[in-house]
Amino acid sequence: MISKTKTRTRDDRADRTQKKILRAAVQEFSTHGLSGARTDRIAGSAKVNKALLYYYFKNKQGLYAAAVEAVAARVVENALAEFDRKYSAGERLLRSALNHFDRILTQREFQSLMQQEMVRFRSGKSGSIPVLFRAAFTPLIAKMREATEDGIRNGEICQMDWLQVMYSIFGANVFYFLSAPMMELALPFRPFGPKALKLRREAAVQFLGAALFTDRAAGMRLANRVLRDMPMPRVKNVQARIENFHARRRPL
C-alpha cells in the first residue's frame, strides 16, 4: 500500500499496457476505420502480443467501442465548460463554436473517429456505441438549445430555430477539417497551414457574429472580443502529424 513512486506492482503494469493498447487502437481506428484497422498492427505499435487485445477487450469491436468511448469522454467534458452562465447567451454560442474548432484542431483522432462513426451509423447499427453517444451528447445539445433560446428571449439573438443554429455552428467547423485534405487539391494553398487555420478560425466566429445577432455590428464586436479572449491553441505541426499517421513501424 506504500508503493507509488517507482514500483511496478502487477496491476499498475497491467494498467499501463491497457492504456498503451487503447492509445494504439485510437490511432489505428482513426486512420483506417473499423474494417480497415488491423489487430496485428495495433498489437505491433503497442508493442504487445496480439492475444492481449483479446485478453483485455472482448474482440475487435469491443476494442473499437472502448477507443471511441475514451476519446468521446475526454472531449465532451471540456466542451461543457464554455457554457458558463457568467457569459451572455450569445457569447456562450460563440465560445462553444471556437471551442469546437479548437477541439478538432488539437484532437484529430476525435474528429476522425466521429466521421467514421457517422458513416457507419448509416448502415444498420453500430453495436453499443449509440448508447454511449446518447449519454455523451444529450447534455451538450441541451446547453446549446438553452443558450439559443435564452438569447432569443432577451433579444440578443435573431428569432430562429435553435437546431438550425447548432448546425451552422458545428457544420462549418467539421466541414473545414473534413474537406481540407481534398480541398488541398483544388486550392492554391495548404488548408492545414498555420496561416490558413488561423484565418478560418477567425472567419468562423465572425460569420456567426454577423448572422446570429439582432444587432449585427454588436455581434461582430463580440466575436472579436471572444477571439481575443480565446487564443488559438498551439499545435506543433498539423500537416506532419497527419502524414505520420501511416508511417508506423511494422512488427516483425
Place this chain on the structure above:
Amino acid sequence: MISKTKTRTRDDRADRTQKKILRAAVQEFSTHGLSGARTDRIAGSAKVNKALLYYYFKNKQGLYAAAVEAVAARVVENALAEFDRKYSAGERLLRSALNHFDRILTQREFQSLMQQEMVRFRSGKSGSIPVLFRAAFTPLIAKMREATEDGIRNGEICQMDWLQVMYSIFGANVFYFLSAPMMELALPFRPFGPKALKLRREAAVQFLGAALFTDRAAGMRLANRVLRDMPMPRVKNVQARIENFHARRRPL
C-alpha cells in the same frame, strides 16, 4: 450501325453489364467503404460473375475509382448550371447552396462516397482519385469564388473572404446529412423525416441570406424568393432507403 431499338449487339450487352456492375459497386462502396466492401457482394447484386469485375476493372481499387468517378461526374455537371450569369452574384450563391442540399438529398451515394474519400485522404494517398477530384472540383470552386467576388464588388455581399463563404455554404449542408443518423439519438424527432428536411433546407438558405448580404433584409427576401423558385425535390422515403442499404441479398 442500324441496331438501336431492341437489338442486343455485342458491345451493347457489354455496356449494360458494365453499368450494372458500376451501379452495384456504387451501392456497396457507399455503404461499406473501400475496405468493408465485398467483391462477391458486388458481383452478386449485379447478378454477374465475380471474374467480370476483374475483366472490366483492373482490381478492387480500380472498380472503386470508377465508381467514385461515375458519381462525381454526374454531380458536378448539374451543379455548374446554377451559376448562370443571368442571376445576380448573391442569388448564384444562394442557388448553389440549395442545389448542394438537393444534390445530397437525392443522391445519397455521392455524399457517402465523398465522406469516405475525405477520411481516406487523411492517411496517405488514395490512388488515382486525387487527379479525378482536382479535375472535377476546380471549375466548381472557381465559379464559387467568382460569384463571391462579383457580389462584393457590386456591394451586394459583405466584404469577406470567398473561401470562408464557401465553407459556410457547404459546411452546414454536409454536416446536416453527415450527423443526422447520430443526432437522431439525442434529438426528439427524426432528422430524415420530410418535415425536418424541409425545415432545414429553408433554414440553410435563410441563414445565408441573413449573413452574407450587406442589406440583411434584402438578403432574407432573396432567400425566400429562391426558395419559391426551387421547390424541394421529391424523394420517396429517405429513411427507408437508408435502412434498406444493409438488407442486400446474399449470393449463394
Place this chain on the structure above:
DNA sequence: ATCAATTGATTAACTGGTTAGTTAAATTAT
C-alpha cells in the same frame, strides 16, 4: 524471512473462415 502455491499477465504458434484475385473452359454475336 523463506519458499511453495496461486493467481494474473503475457507470449508464440496455430486455426479456420474469409476474400481478393486467377485460370481455363464455355457461350455468344458477328
Place this chain on the structure above:
DNA sequence: ATAATTTAACTAACCAGTTAATCAATTGAT
C-alpha cells in the same frame, strides 16, 4: 470461324480470434 464476353471452380494470402504454455508478482503457511 473467331474474337469478345461470361462463367464455374480454384488458390494463395490474409486476418480475426484461440490455445496452451510461460513468466512474474502476490499470498500465506511455516
